[in-house]
Amino acid sequence: MTETPALHPLWPAPLAEGAVHATVTVPGSKSVTNRALVLAALAAEPGWVRRPLRSRDSQLMSDALRALGVGIEETVSSSSAGAGAGGEAWRVIPAALHGPATVDVGNAGTVMRFLPPVATLAAGDIRFDGDPRSYERPLGEVINALRALGARIDDDGRGALPMTVHGGGALEGGTVEIDASNSSQFVSALLLSAPRFNQGVEVRHTGATLPSMPHIRMTVEMLRAAGAQVDTPEAGGEKNVWRVAPSALLGRDMVVEPDLSNAQPFLAAALITGGTVTIPDWPRRTTQPGDELRRIFTEMGGSCELTDAGLVFTGTGRIHGIDVDLGEVGELTPGIAAVAALADSPSTLRGVAHLRLHETDRLAALTKEINELGGDVTETADGLHIRPRPLHGGVFHTYDDHRMATAGAVIGLAVKGVEIENVATTAKTLPDFPKMWTDMLSGAEAGAGA
Numbered sequence: 001m002t003e004t005p006a007l008h009p010l011w012p013a014p015l016a017e018g019a020v021h022a023t024v025t026v027p028g029s030k031s032v033t034n035r036a037l038v039l040a041a042l043a044a045e046p047g048w049v050r051r052p053l054r055s056r057d058s059q060l061m062s063d064a065l066r067a068l069g070v071g072i073e074e075t076v077s078s079s080s081a082g083a084g085a086g087g088e089a090w091r092v093i094p095a096a097l098h099g100p101a102t103v104d105v106g107n108a109g110t111v112m113r114f115l116p117p118v119a120t121l122a123a124g125d126i127r128f129d130g131d132p133r134s135y136e137r138p139l140g141e142v143i144n145a146l147r148a149l150g151a152r153i154d155d156d157g158r159g160a161l162p163m164t165v166h167g168g169g170a171l172e173g174g175t176v177e178i179d180a181s182n183s184s185q186f187v188s189a190l191l192l193s194a195p196r197f198n199q200g201v202e203v204r205h206t207g208a209t210l211p212s213m214p215h216i217r218m219t220v221e222m223l224r225a226a227g228a229q230v231d232t233p234e235a236g237g238e239k240n241v242w243r244v245a246p247s248a249l250l251g252r253d254m255v256v257e258p259d260l261s262n263a264q265p266f267l268a269a270a271l272i273t274g275g276t277v278t279i280p281d282w283p284r285r286t287t288q289p290g291d292e293l294r295r296i297f298t299e300m301g302g303s304c305e306l307t308d309a310g311l312v313f314t315g316t317g318r319i320h321g322i323d324v325d326l327g328e329v330g331e332l333t334p335g336i337a338a339v340a341a342l343a344d345s346p347s348t349l350r351g352v353a354h355l356r357l358h359e360t361d362r363l364a365a366l367t368k369e370i371n372e373l374g375g376d377v378t379e380t381a382d383g384l385h386i387r388p389r390p391l392h393g394g395v396f397h398t399y400d401d402h403r404m405a406t407a408g409a410v411i412g413l414a415v416k417g418v419e420i421e422n423v424a425t426t427a428k429t430l431p432d433f434p435k436m437w438t439d440m441l442s443g444a445e446a447g448a449g450a
Ligand SMILES: O=C(O)C1=C[C@@H](OP(=O)(O)O)[C@@H](O)[C@H](O)C1
Pocket: 030, 031, 032, 109, 110, 182, 183, 184, 185, 188, 211, 212, 215, 216, 330, 331, 354
């Protein structure tokens, strides 16, 4: 969070006139799309990424891989990969990775963490730069780990961007210790490229806590689907130790699931207004943390059913406070805080100290913005206490954080006169958000391409 938010256009968040009833098709998962692109780029043969997310973060990832020599052709296809897999598809054609190149990471954690290991495999210098916030987000653990595994990297000594990876065309790999308590992405980053390291990798997490475990499971499952051999603590291995064996990766045909974390504001709309929202293609089994919304939003007063039409979520209009550890699902915190601010009892959100290092300091930003609308939120060492109070209209600043923007829109459904500053920041992972939101409210079918 910066002290003085930049001046951006204000978007009047629409007030819900009554119960929301809508079907909302949510675009592909950021986390799955960007992992799929990396794995396909490192494969020994071409592959497909179907129903990819098209957003700023995925564009940054594909632009960066292209800059390293990878071919990515965007097509619209009808597929034999399974029911409903037609539509947009990207053909990824791996190539010998090379510099010189510059990678713009924007403010994408997945790009700034997942690509430095890839760059060590390129021949030549790869410079990494990004938005001002990317200079503040932690990267030192990845830089030090790559150096320990044999890489040459020049940074300015702060353990952050900007930096240059002097790619040697290969990386030795081996065993490395890291403290990933600030971000699970450090572990995912090292594992994703590891099949291509000469010795693979053994990553030993030494920190006291490890956030976002579902995202590490997503990394492991996607690696295995691409043919990698991965040992994990969950499969009877040592606690906090992951091993990836050196091997070729297969060119796969991957279908990206809808982004369940981006389904959150739409589900919240049903919860708050006592309506029903259906999200088609909600996977029956997934590693996405957003699947936890079924449990969390049910505890907060809704009910849901997984049907052939997708997830059908219904609210009563009554919202209960919740005491919950969100350490595994930290990216859901802004949306849960927004709902909690409208509840009939207080909430305690715990286990999310690392949110201070996300797109903005989310704990400070949520506290300030909800309180400026008349709320009563206090920061704790690892989360938020939220005591609901009648809220009033005002400007909701987003600090270039897509999830602040959608959290503000959720509050705006129930509170007249909320204006979201820089709603366009939702383009990080959900470019059509304002239209999807107004379509949802007008009862039209909202969604990607609708
Ligand atoms: O690997 C991923 O795709 C992500 C991991 C999580 O990061 P942290 O562990 O830094 O919270 C999550 O919050 C982020 O939105 C996406």
